[in-house]
Amino acid sequence: MTPSPPKSPTHVRFGTAYYWEYQRAPDLRRDLDLMAQAKIDTIRVGESVWSTWEPRDGVFDLGWLTPVLDGAHERGMKVLLGTPTYAIPPWLQRKHPELAIERADGRRVLWGARQEIDFTSPTFLRYAERVIRQVVGHHGGHPAVLGVQLDNEPGLHLIHNEPVFERFKAWLADRYGDADRLNEEWGLTYWSHRIGGWDELWPPAGNTTPSYDLAWRRFQAELTTEFIAWQAGLVRELVPEDRELTTCLAYQRPALHDVQLSEHLTVTSGNAYYLPQDHLVLDPGDAPIEVTWFSTTPEGLFQAGDRMYASQGRRFWVTETNATSIAGSQLNLTPYDGQLRQAAWALVARGAEMISYWHWHTLPYGAETHWGGILGHALEPGRVYREVAALGAELERAAGDVAGLTPDADVGFLYSHESKWALSFQPPLTLDGRNPDKDAYERIVATFYRGASDAGLQAAFVPPALVNRLPIVVAPAFHCLPDAVAEALTSYVEGGGHLILTFLTGYADEEAQARTEIAPGPLRDLAGVRYLEFATLPDPLPLHGLGVQDVARHWADALEPEGAEVLARYDHHHYGRWPAITRNRAGAGTVTYVGTLPGRAMTAELFRQASAGLSRASAAGGPASAAGGRASAGLGAKPLVVAGEPRVTVRSAVNARGERLWFVHNWSHRASTVTLTAQATEVTGSRDPLPPGPLRLAPFDVRVVR
Numbered sequence: 001m002t003p004s005p006p007k008s009p010t011h012v013r014f015g016t017a018y019y020w021e022y023q024r025a026p027d028l029r030r031d032l033d034l035m036a037q038a039k040i041d042t043i044r045v046g047e048s049v050w051s052t053w054e055p056r057d058g059v060f061d062l063g064w065l066t067p068v069l070d071g072a073h074e075r076g077m078k079v080l081l082g083t084p085t086y087a088i089p090p091w092l093q094r095k096h097p098e099l100a101i102e103r104a105d106g107r108r109v110l111w112g113a114r115q116e117i118d119f120t121s122p123t124f125l126r127y128a129e130r131v132i133r134q135v136v137g138h139h140g141g142h143p144a145v146l147g148v149q150l151d152n153e154p155g156l157h158l159i160h161n162e163p164v165f166e167r168f169k170a171w172l173a174d175r176y177g178d179a180d181r182l183n184e185e186w187g188l189t190y191w192s193h194r195i196g197g198w199d200e201l202w203p204p205a206g207n208t209t210p211s212y213d214l215a216w217r218r219f220q221a222e223l224t225t226e227f228i229a230w231q232a233g234l235v236r237e238l239v240p241e242d243r244e245l246t247t248c249l250a251y252q253r254p255a256l257h258d259v260q261l262s263e264h265l266t267v268t269s270g271n272a273y274y275l276p277q278d279h280l281v282l283d284p285g286d287a288p289i290e291v292t293w294f295s296t297t298p299e300g301l302f303q304a305g306d307r308m309y310a311s312q313g314r315r316f317w318v319t320e321t322n323a324t325s326i327a328g329s330q331l332n333l334t335p336y337d338g339q340l341r342q343a344a345w346a347l348v349a350r351g352a353e354m355i356s357y358w359h360w361h362t363l364p365y366g367a368e369t370h371w372g373g374i375l376g377h378a379l380e381p382g383r384v385y386r387e388v389a390a391l392g393a394e395l396e397r398a399a400g401d402v403a404g405l406t407p408d409a410d411v412g413f414l415y416s417h418e419s420k421w422a423l424s425f426q427p428p429l430t431l432d433g434r435n436p437d438k439d440a441y442e443r444i445v446a447t448f449y450r451g452a453s454d455a456g457l458q459a460a461f462v463p464p465a466l467v468n469r470l471p472i473v474v475a476p477a478f479h480c481l482p483d484a485v486a487e488a489l490t491s492y493v494e495g496g497g498h499l500i501l502t503f504l505t506g507y508a509d510e511e512a513q514a515r516t517e518i519a520p521g522p523l524r525d526l527a528g529v530r531y532l533e534f535a536t537l538p539d540p541l542p543l544h545g546l547g548v549q550d551v552a553r554h555w556a557d558a559l560e561p562e563g564a565e566v567l568a569r570y571d572h573h574h575y576g577r578w579p580a581i582t583r584n585r586a587g588a589g590t591v592t593y594v595g596t597l598p599g600r601a602m603t604a605e606l607f608r609q610a611s612a613g614l615s616r617a618s619a620a621g622g623p624a625s626a627a628g629g630r631a632s633a634g635l636g637a638k639p640l641v642v643a644g645e646p647r648v649t650v651r652s653a654v655n656a657r658g659e660r661l662w663f664v665h666n667w668s669h670r671a672s673t674v675t676l677t678a679q680a681t682e683v684t685g686s687r688d689p690l691p692p693g694p695l696r697l698a699p700f701d702v703r704v705v706r
Helices: 028-037 063-074 090-095 122-139 162-176 179-186 210-236 258-262 298-312 339-349 383-397 417-425 440-454 464-469 483-494 521-527 600-619
Strands: 013-017 042-045 078-082 145-149 244-246 269-272 316-322 352-358 411-413 459-461 472-475 498-502 529-545 548-561 565-570 579-586 589-594 641-643 648-654 660-666 672-676 693-697 701-705
Touching (some): 013 383, 028 063, 042 063, 042 352, 162 179, 210 244, 210 417, 258 298, 269 298, 298 440, 298 459, 339 352, 339 383, 339 660, 411 440, 411 464, 440 600, 464 483, 472 483, 483 498, 521 589, 548 565, 548 579, 548 600, 589 600, 648 672, 660 693, 693 701
Parallel strands (some): 145 244, 269 316, 498 589
Antiparallel strands (some): 529 565, 579 589, 648 660
């Protein structure tokens, strides 16, 4: 059963993970009082300590958390209770060593970290159910409990244990029916891979077939979803109906399909980590985009929020974000003054209903000794605590204004998990001219997302069924393009939308097999362009067009216009014969095809010109305003805030009262100024009327106005 959406919030929750069981000399009353003084109203507990809940097989210690719950309740705070299934106790791994995850190379994941266990095993599920029933059954009804977090950051490993492989064969039989169809769909004639029956299927560790790998990744993601859905069903039996069900998602996990998994939650939660200090300065330079588990730019932070919103198409919780430094002992980058506040408001602007720090106190031991909390090792409030407390007070004052925010968007991005998986198996890009870039898909998506942001546009990740809500839609590297999605995009363009296609989009089918037709396959007529060859670019090539001189990186489609207008070309003795970017009119809409990865200036100009055309059409009552009401605050509407400096971003969202709020960030150590086009009220300040004209932002400042 799909859980009901959460009830409408009255404010943005402000929280932290709190593990008093980790402290050598815990002072619960002092901790909770300090939290209350900082306006922290939600704490997250219990998800990492199975061996504390169940120190010996079948022997439970459940009462240690009761004082935390009681103390939180006395102060009006809520608690997110975690199921402890991602970090198993030593006695379980010793009793059942066969539960250890087997890697592709046959080696076992050694116990000593976390998430080392095959969670699909009936043996493991029996122990997991027992501890969940004990912990949640004992504490889930406490009046302080807001909801239950199911496991934590699921999907870390691809599980190669033999029982899982046997399940995979059964999954394939259910999906394809018989081996003959599998042979045809996967092209197994190649290299003598045809199978006569399911018992002849080779293990994935030795696989070289792209379609096999894509099926394996789909299957692994389904296992993760199945595990969380199982926990959701179990916990729902144990808690009152009003309790939220969530899990903390790490979106880079290899065995995760966040949209499918989130169907079993009442609210999506996730990590929003970032590198602070100079990494959170808005740099107009064109350095290569770094793809990792944390954001390294302001645009990356906004993109993380937009991805979380897309998991359910509604507001979300940030259950983990920086308090100070993150990751290993070598990466002690504490935020500059103002950056914690900037990051929190950036996430709120994109729909976050909870900002929760990991964690309250910095641990004096363990793998995360140098992962900073709100309090340092001395457990004394300092600069970080004071900034958190000031932010908590600010969020409390703004509660009515920021409740129920729906972020605005001008540009929709289609995100394809299948394309990401396929392009990590056969990466199309290389960063050093030789070795494959397994993050190529994310790098392409991030490049175009940054381009939209540089053009002053707001983005959203949307499913194909909802593209008609937005005036511009981007399908970046949508390699494994289903025919149904191609038809939806065709309908979108013919109805008046502006579609931006990139290289690789439409080149393969749902099985990751190259289409045996002229590229870009089902989108050829729509794009008004074709290509018969393409090439990797070991080095950047000069690129000109759209009034910009820039570079092309990594890739070049040999585009041949079939009615499309040429917008940009390469400056090169060989590649100069082919366009790099084209534009085609189709029906009432437009298709821009980008056959390379342009530099930052040209990518931004591409979006700038696309949005300018749609703004004119909207003002004139043309296709952009007639096609399903897709124009938002940025297109065809007068903005309240105009940013004239490149280090400033402006985002907007509509609150539950129907009022539009504008979130203005100065991502710089220098002061900046924007222009108000009408009288406004500052949500984050005195609430005195602000007249039209200049609005000053201090270094690393954010101001929210309506």
